[in-house]
C-alpha cells in the first residue's frame with residue numbers, strides 16, 4: 001500500500017466502500033482489465049463514503065486490510081490508502097485529482113464503476129468535472145435493474161445532451177469530455193450488503209469472498225452481532 005508509486009500505462013481506478021470486498025468486485029475488475037488491456041487496477045476504498053453509510057461499516061483499516069489480502073496474489077492489482085490522506089468526506093473528484101498527481105502524463109486513466117453506482121453520479125460532488133479528468137468504464141451488474149437505455153437517457157439529461165454511442169470503441173463520446181465506456185461484465189450476483197446480512201445472521205460467506213478475507217472476518221468477528229474486540 002503506497003501513494004508514492006509513479007503510476008503509468010493503462011490504469012484502472014476502482015472506487016467503492018468494499019465493506020467487505022468480494023468476488024463480484026474482483027471478477028468485474030479482472031474481466032475489464034482483460035477486455036480493455038489494463039496494466040494495473042488500483043482499488044480505492046472510501047475512507048468516509050459521503051452518500052451512504054452502510055451499516056455496519058467496518059473500520060477503514062479493516063477494509064483496507066481485507067483488500068490487501070484479496071489482491072495479494074494478483075500482480076497489477078493493488079489497494080490504495082490515498083483517501084485516508086484526503087479531507088473528509090471522500091469526494092471522488094478530489095480522489096481522482098489527487099490520484100492523477102501520482103501518474104505520469106502519459107497515463108491512460110479509467111475509472112471503473114458498476115452501473116448501479118454510476119446511475120447516481122448526478123448527486124456526486126462536482127461530477128461534471130470528473131468527466132474531464134478521467135475516462136470511465138461502466139459495467140453492468142447482475143441483479144441490477146438499470147439498463148443501457150437508462151444509462152443513455154441519464155447521460156443525455158445530466159452529462160452532455162449531444163452524447164453519442166460509438167459501437168467501435170463501445171463508448172459514449174461527446175465534445176469536451178473523456179469517453180464513457182460501457183461493458184456488460186459483472187455477472188456474479190454478490191453484494192456486500194448480502195454478505196453483511198449473512199454474517200449478522202451467523203451464516204457462512206465461504207466461496208463468496210477470497211478465503212483469506214473470510215478468515216480475517218471470522219478472526220475479528222466482523223459484521224457479527226457481537227463483534228470480537230480487535
Ligand code: ATP
Nearest residue numbers: 016017018024028113114117186188190191192193
Ligand atoms: P453494498 O451492498 O454495501 O453497496 P457492493 O457490493 O455494492 O456493496 P461497493 O463497495 O458498493 O460494493 O461497490 C464498489 C463498486 O463495485 C461499485 O462500482 C459497484 O457497482 C461494483 N460492484 C459491486 N458488486 C459487484 C458485482 N457483484 N458485480 C459487478 N460490480 C460490482
Ligand code: MG
Nearest residue numbers: 017116117192
Ligand atoms: Mg454498492
